[in-house]
Amino acid sequence: MMRVYNTLQGKKEELVPLSTGKIGMYACGVTVYDLCHIGHARSAIVFDVIRRYLAFKGFEVKYIRNFTDIDDKIINRAKQEGISWDAVAGKYTEEYYRDMDRLGVERADIEPKATEHIPEIIDIVKGLVDQGYAYAVDGDVYFEVRKFADYGKLSKRDVEDMLAGARVEVDERKRNPMDFALWKASKEGEPSWDSPWGPGRPGWHIECTAMSIKHLGESFDIHGGGADLIFPHHENELAQSEAYTGKPFVKYWIHNGFITIDKEKMSKSLGNFFTIREILDKFDPEVVRFFLLSTHYRSPIEFSDESLREAEASLDRYYTTITRIEDFFKEGKDQPKPSAEEKSLEETLAAFMGKFKEAMDDDFNTAMALGHIFDLIREANRFLDTKPSGPKAKDLIVKTRDLLRRAGSILNIFNKLPDVWNDALMQTKKIPYTKADILEKIRQRQEARQKKDWSAADTVRKELEAQGIILEDKKDGTTWKVRINRQG
RNA sequence: GGCGGCGUACCCAAGUGGCUAAGGGAGAGGUCUGCAAAACCUUUAUGCAGCGGUUCAAAUCCGCUCGCCGCCUCCA
Structure with a gap:
């Protein structure tokens, strides 16, 4: 029997798939506007392992991981770099694969992109408007939170409480400050798609609803992501999905914990992040993977x-x-x-x-x-x-x-x-010798040893050790390896 | 302010009602070795932030206190 912690219930539950022997699983990927940091790596690796383990257990797993390839950050980045928004998305999608491939994160079965699902998105938004869950204002479409009675059930929040302490700036056009955009009218010069509400683009949460429903059905087993997605992203996704279909959306919500630096959450806005790339310059990908798996996935990990x-x-x-x-x-x-x-x-x-x-x-x-x-x-x-x-x-x-x-x-x-493994250490530790250099030193030392010139032999040993190479004398000869520097 | 989480040895980290509180790193001592390295053995928490309570039994459940963090805004 497998047990998983379900954010929705706030406790561990027995894992019973909706359809015996099969598991549909959706994990939120990344917004492709910049290089990934180690926090993205954690999430990717956690769900990669979950997927692998479920497959090992004999489940037929269908795993979907999306790319958000249209959003404000991408548009801003495009302006900064002076290239088109889709060039930004394309570039950072490639960079994402480069990092994830190195980390041993397997490709998902389907890796959908928001912009490839505009018709589906529009259909769902239209459906929500028709059913009275959403309203259009000046080319924007908002989901009306008050209309969905269960709003807040995932993040354990109460709409009234949130309003009381709301820090969100009030948009007069919204019926309720908590209402969120399903569709956004585009400004002049911004990427846009035609819709019943005029040219615009999808809001952030709606893409996941459209893509998960399309590829996994209206109800599926596992939805995952970083804990920071619980609110508002997953809460909103759940609300609009269940409002639209009238069915339970996801059975098990799984969220991974953060990576911290000096006890604080690693994040773009704080600037306390390390990109995957810069870490892989100093450590083998397998080390990063091992490190991330050495702590339970829901606990914070202090990075150092x-x-x-x-x-x-x-x-x-x-x-x-x-x-x-x-x-x-x-x-x-x-x-x-x-x-x-x-x-x-x-x-x-x-x-x-x-x-x-x-x-x-x-x-x-x-x-x-x-x-x-x-x-x-x-x-x-x-x-x-x-x-x-x-x-x-x-x-x-x-x-x-x-x-x-x-x-x-x-x-x-x-x-x-x-x-x-040893070769990898040679690289990441930047050992200043070639293998041939080392073998030659070993040969010299061997000569000294045969003459029982221990001090000459020890000189060679010390010389190599100073550069991070350890010699091991065995019965049939001397071998060498890169020394692991266990502390500072 | 609302909601949630965490605090286990020198460091990292499992364990969430019941055998001697996993594992890794580090330290000390030992076996092995020409010297080493690796490996192995012994050792480092009569105690799990503190205080109270429930129980035959608690690191594990409940209450309070202290400390740290997260979400409530884009965020993996």
């Missing part, structure tokens, strides 16, 4: 270099273990050697997937799932320390590796070879 370094160290622990596993296969000893550790690993392996699923079933608890992964890693290392051999040992190690990969594939981490 230190946290990313810790995530990097954790990942390195995984890859180091995989290297040990590879070394074990190379040795290929086949004398059976039963041990208490063998038994213990066997038990851990048998229980692992159950624990992993239990964690993920409980509102996608990736932090706990990672905890189980590291339990298995420790158990595997303990076993490898016994210098195991024999077919049974080999079988257990194969299983260990496969289970780690399987769990990793659901989170879309652990998908590199250790060498590739």
Whole structure:
């Protein structure tokens, strides 16, 4: 049984799809007017993992993630850059893909754009006007909040309370200050589409109603986004959708928490944000992904270099273990050697997937799932320390590796070879040596070691270490790797 | 002002009624090593912001207090 926290009910609920075995899921994407920051990455990754896990659980998932490609911010940006609004949208859509691809965020099944759904949007607005939920004024169309009795049920707000403490500026043409635009008349020179109310463009919330209904139907299972979308975006979306169809819109509303800097929400307006791009200049995408999954999706995450370094160290622990596993296969000893550790690993392996699923079933608890992964890693290392051999040992190690990969594939981490991980570190840590340089140093040191000239050998070691390269002497030679700087 | 959330070890972070309070990082000691690294072992919260209450039993439920944050305006 899976449980998910539903914002609408304010508690965890059992996940029961509207149609057995199938899940329709819609997540709010981005407005394409600028580069994405790490907060956008969190949301994208959270819903990417949710989608992957649901698919792993055997659901047939249809996942929709939209692009808002027309809005005030895009129009303003176009003026700034001196290009057309659709060129802005096109450019930042590409940039979005560049970042998300690097972060391992899979494409949604359908990625609709607002401007490709103008007829559907107009139909819905018209329907709302006809049913008396909306009214037109000077080419604008507003949704009349008072007409929808359940308004406020998602964000747990009361219309009267909001009016009392309203900070919104009053627009005399609205019947109620909380009324929101479904359709906006366009000003001279602005992009526009013909409509029964004159040339204009869609309001922000209506596109999601149009696109989700078109691609998922009038009622669907999951709607997600950042917690800052609960009000007003999702509240309005819910109101206009249910008013229009007369049916429940979404069964489970899922919202991810924010990323904070110095405890404050990261946001464009505060200017305290980091773009995905600048972070990926210093850390491998997998590190960012791991970092974001190491905290439960609804909790805030404090962003810092230190946290990313810790995530990097954790990942390195995984890859180091995989290297040990590879070394074990190379040795290929086949004398059976039963041990208490063998038994213990066997038990851990048998229980692992159950624990992993239990964690993920409980509102996608990736932090706990990672905890189980590291339990298995420790158990595997303990076993490898016994210098195991024999077919049974080999079988257990194969299983260990496969289970780690399987769990990793659901989170879309652990998908590199250790060498590739090391290469990535060479890059992000900006190591000033080539691999050939390092091998040459190792050769020199090896000569010194053969002569038992320990001080010369240690000089080489220290020289490399100063540049972030660690040497490891093993039975069949010396290997090297990039050192993880675990703290400051 | 209205609504909501959070406060768990040196740091990050799971756990939301009942076995010894996960996991990662850091520190200390040890095993291993020519020296290292990695790994492993031991160790670091008789206690989960504080105070009261409910209960056979609470970090977990209730109340109050303190501190921090979010939404109420575009925002992932």
